[in-house]
Amino acid sequence: xxxxxxxxxxxxxxxxxxxxxxxxxxxxxxxxxxxxxxxxxxxxxxxxxxxxxxxxxxxxxxxxxxxxxxxxxxxxxxxxxxxxxxxxxxxxxxxxxxxxxxxxxxxxxxxxxxxxxxxxxxxxxxxxxxxxxxxxxxxxxxxxxxxxxxxxxxxxxxxx
Numbered sequence: 001x002x003x004x005x006x007x008x009x010x011x012x013x014x015x016x017x018x019x020x021x022x023x024x025x026x027x028x029x030x031x032x033x034x035x036x037x038x039x040x041x042x043x044x045x046x047x048x049x050x051x052x053x054x055x056x057x058x059x060x061x062x063x064x065x066x067x068x069x070x071x072x073x074x075x076x077x078x079x080x081x082x083x084x085x086x087x088x089x090x091x092x093x094x095x096x097x098x099x100x101x102x103x104x105x106x107x108x109x110x111x112x113x114x115x116x117x118x119x120x121x122x123x124x125x126x127x128x129x130x131x132x133x134x135x136x137x138x139x140x141x142x143x144x145x146x147x148x149x150x151x152x153x154x155x156x157x158x159x160x
Contacts, residue, residue, distance in 0.1 A: 031109035046101035059098035063088035073136045080116040083136040090128040
């Protein structure tokens with residue numbers, strides 16, 4: 001015979017999982033409406049192509065790392081120049097899975113009050129991960145972390 005309390009707990013956990021998926025989806029849509037094409041840059045950054053191989057990516061990143069700190073830079077459709085990065089003081093280093101990275105950036109983007117979408121927010125154990133959607137100085141269309149420079153056009157590998 002099944003325990004009714006266990007069934008109730010399982011049903012509650014399923015409801016929470018569906019509700020959090022809805023929030024992630026809503027944040028993604030809201031962010032995409034405000035800042036078209038930013039999802040592509042969130043995905044590229046959060047996927048972290050180890051050794052420059054995008055297709056064999058594990059889908060996430062370690063923080064702190066050069067990749068997370070340098071970040072990706074892009075000039076948006078409305079001319080806003082932004083940088084995606086995660087600065088970290090985590091000891092030992094922490095793994096940020098792709099899904100969590102995307103969820104955190106989408107929530108920041110959807111709820112920012114800044115007209116250009118800039119925001120920083122702390123996540124991770126003890127808040128040691130500082131997620132950044134921030135301004136950048138480079139006038140280039142996009143900038144890539146130095147770890148990509150050996151695989152891509154080196155002219156694009158300028159500081160964010």
